[in-house]
Amino acid sequence: MTSPLEQKPDWVFRNARIIDGSGSPSYLGEVAVTGEFITAIGTLGAITAIGHNEIDLEGAALAPGFIDAHTHDDRIVLDAPDMLPKISQGVTTVVVGNCGISLAPVQFAGDPPPPMNLLGGRNSYEFPTFAAYADAVAKRRPAINVAALVGHSALRLATMSDIHRKANDAEIARMGAMLTEAMENGAIGWSTGLFYPTNADADAEEVAALGRYVAEHSGVYATHMRDEFENVLESIEESVETARNAGTPLIISHHKCAGVENWGRTEQTLPKIAALAEHHPINVDVYPYSAGSTNLRADLMTDTYPIMISWSKPHPEMTGRYIVDIAEEWGVDIHEATARLQPAGAIYFQMDEADVRRVLASPLSMIGSDGLPHDVHPHPRLWGTFPRVLGHYSRDVGLFELETAVHKMTGLTAKVFGLTRRGALKRGHFADIVAFRPEMVADTATYEDPVQKSVGIDWVMVNGTMSYASNGQSEGRAGRLVYRDR
Ligand SMILES: [Zn+2]
Incomplete structure (x- = not known):
C-alpha cells in the first residue's frame, strides 16, 4: 500500500x-x-x-471509469440524468459538444436546423451562455461527469443571420467573445462539424481565427472533418493546418473512410496522421462499428450499402426499416423515399470492417461512442460501445490486450482532454x-x-x-x- x-x-x-x-x-x-x-x-x-x-x-x-471521448449527450444529461445507456457500460464521464453541435450558447425561435436537431427541438435550447449550461448541469447532478466542448454551428447560428457564407470580422469577434465566456466558465475546448450545412461555409481561416480564442485558454479542438469520403486526406491536412495555426491540440472525430470506393484507405490516412502527429498533438476517436449515424441526407443516399431509418417525423412507422424496403413499399425510388421521410435520421453501413479495426488498433485512437440518445431507434453504439471494445474486439477478436482497451477509454482520453485527476486508478x-x-x-x-x-x-x-x-x-x-x- x-x-x-x-x-x-x-x-x-x-x-x-x-x-x-x-x-x-x-x-x-x-x-x-x-x-x-x-x-x-x-x-x-x-x-x-x-x-x-x-x-x-x-x-x-x-x-x-470509462471516458466517452465523443458524445452528443449535452441535453440527455439534463433530461435523463440517470444516464443508464452510458453508466451501464461503465462510462463515468462523457465529452459533449462534438461535431460543431452544442446545446450552449444558442437559442432558436423556430425548429433547430439539422444537425442541431440531433440534440432536440427548440425547447431543448435554453442556454444563451455556457455559464447557464454549467449551472444547469450542477443543479441537475447527472449520474456521470460532463466535459464540454462548444460547437461552431451553435456559435454561427447564434451570431450570423446567414450561415451560408464565411463569417465576417464582426461575427468572428462575437463568436470569439462567446468562446471566451465558455472557456472561462469551464468548457474544455471547441468543435467543428465542417461536413454539416450549418458549418460548411466556414473556411480554414474562420476556423483558425476562432481556434485562437480557445488556444488562449489552453483548450482542445475536435473536428468532424469536411470530408470523410473521397477527399479524406485533404481534410486531414486542413484539420491539422487549422489546429496548428490556432495553436490547439487536434482530435479528429470518429475517424473513418466512408463510402465503398474509399474502403481500405485507412492504410493511407493512419500513417499520414501518425506522421503529422510527430510535429503536432493529434489524436482520433473511433466507435467499434462499421455503420455510422446522423441525419437522413439526400447527398448521402446510395444503393451501394444498406441504410436504416433511425427516426422520421412524418413517418415514425418506418423507424428501424431499410430505405430500399420503404422505397419498394411506396413504389418510388430511394431518393423520393428520402424526401418523404424528412426530417429524419439514419444509420449508414458505410465502412469497411478492416478499416474499423485498423483505426481501433491505432495507438492514437480513443474510444468514443458518438451515440445519439434522442433517436427512437438509435444506432447500437449508444448502449454497446465500451463492452463491445472490451469483449468483442479485445477478448474475442484479440485486436489488443485488455489493458490497451482500457487505456484507450481512460488514461489516454484523460490525457488528450487534460481532465484533472481522472482516467487512472491512482x-x-x-x-x-x-x-x-x-x-x-x-x-x-x-x-x-x-x-x-x-x-x-x-x-x-x-x-x-x-x-x-x-x-x-x-x-x-x-x-x-x-x-x-x-
Ligand atoms: Zn460527427
Missing part, C-alpha cells in the same frame, strides 16, 4: 484485477475510497471500510471506478434491437458515489462538470 490511511475508508474493493488505465499489465490488489477520492491502492491488509462497504471482486477487473485521483468481468463483458445492443443493456459490468462509482450496480445497490448521482488542466 502507498501510505497509511488516516481514517477508515468508505469503500474497499478486494481481490481485484487492477487495470490502472496506463496500459501497463494488470495485477491483483485492493483499492480504498474515502469521500470522493482513491485513498489507497495495492495491499490494504487489515484495513476495513466503514459499515459493510467491502466488495470482494473474486478476481474481476477494476479499472478507472491515489489522490477522483474515485471514478468500474468493476467488470473480462470473461463475460459484452454488448447486447444490435441494429435490430438497439436499446439493450450490456452484460458483465458489475459496479460503477462516480466521484466516490456508487452510482450503478448490476444488483441494484446504488447510492445516487454524483456527476459534475469536469475541467481541463490549464
Whole structure:
C-alpha cells in the first residue's frame, strides 16, 4: 500500500484485477475510497471500510471509469440524468459538444436546423451562455461527469443571420467573445462539424481565427472533418493546418473512410496522421462499428450499402426499416423515399470492417461512442460501445490486450482532454471506478434491437458515489462538470 490511511475508508474493493488505465499489465490488489477520492491502492491488509462497504471482486477487473471521448449527450444529461445507456457500460464521464453541435450558447425561435436537431427541438435550447449550461448541469447532478466542448454551428447560428457564407470580422469577434465566456466558465475546448450545412461555409481561416480564442485558454479542438469520403486526406491536412495555426491540440472525430470506393484507405490516412502527429498533438476517436449515424441526407443516399431509418417525423412507422424496403413499399425510388421521410435520421453501413479495426488498433485512437440518445431507434453504439471494445474486439477478436482497451477509454482520453485527476486508478485521483468481468463483458445492443443493456459490468462509482450496480445497490448521482488542466 502507498501510505497509511488516516481514517477508515468508505469503500474497499478486494481481490481485484487492477487495470490502472496506463496500459501497463494488470495485477491483483485492493483499492480504498474515502469521500470522493482513491485513498489507497495495492495491499490494504487489515484495513476495513466503514459499515459493510467491502466488495470482494473474486478476481474481476477494476479499472478507472470509462471516458466517452465523443458524445452528443449535452441535453440527455439534463433530461435523463440517470444516464443508464452510458453508466451501464461503465462510462463515468462523457465529452459533449462534438461535431460543431452544442446545446450552449444558442437559442432558436423556430425548429433547430439539422444537425442541431440531433440534440432536440427548440425547447431543448435554453442556454444563451455556457455559464447557464454549467449551472444547469450542477443543479441537475447527472449520474456521470460532463466535459464540454462548444460547437461552431451553435456559435454561427447564434451570431450570423446567414450561415451560408464565411463569417465576417464582426461575427468572428462575437463568436470569439462567446468562446471566451465558455472557456472561462469551464468548457474544455471547441468543435467543428465542417461536413454539416450549418458549418460548411466556414473556411480554414474562420476556423483558425476562432481556434485562437480557445488556444488562449489552453483548450482542445475536435473536428468532424469536411470530408470523410473521397477527399479524406485533404481534410486531414486542413484539420491539422487549422489546429496548428490556432495553436490547439487536434482530435479528429470518429475517424473513418466512408463510402465503398474509399474502403481500405485507412492504410493511407493512419500513417499520414501518425506522421503529422510527430510535429503536432493529434489524436482520433473511433466507435467499434462499421455503420455510422446522423441525419437522413439526400447527398448521402446510395444503393451501394444498406441504410436504416433511425427516426422520421412524418413517418415514425418506418423507424428501424431499410430505405430500399420503404422505397419498394411506396413504389418510388430511394431518393423520393428520402424526401418523404424528412426530417429524419439514419444509420449508414458505410465502412469497411478492416478499416474499423485498423483505426481501433491505432495507438492514437480513443474510444468514443458518438451515440445519439434522442433517436427512437438509435444506432447500437449508444448502449454497446465500451463492452463491445472490451469483449468483442479485445477478448474475442484479440485486436489488443485488455489493458490497451482500457487505456484507450481512460488514461489516454484523460490525457488528450487534460481532465484533472481522472482516467487512472491512482491515489489522490477522483474515485471514478468500474468493476467488470473480462470473461463475460459484452454488448447486447444490435441494429435490430438497439436499446439493450450490456452484460458483465458489475459496479460503477462516480466521484466516490456508487452510482450503478448490476444488483441494484446504488447510492445516487454524483456527476459534475469536469475541467481541463490549464
Ligand atoms: Zn460527427
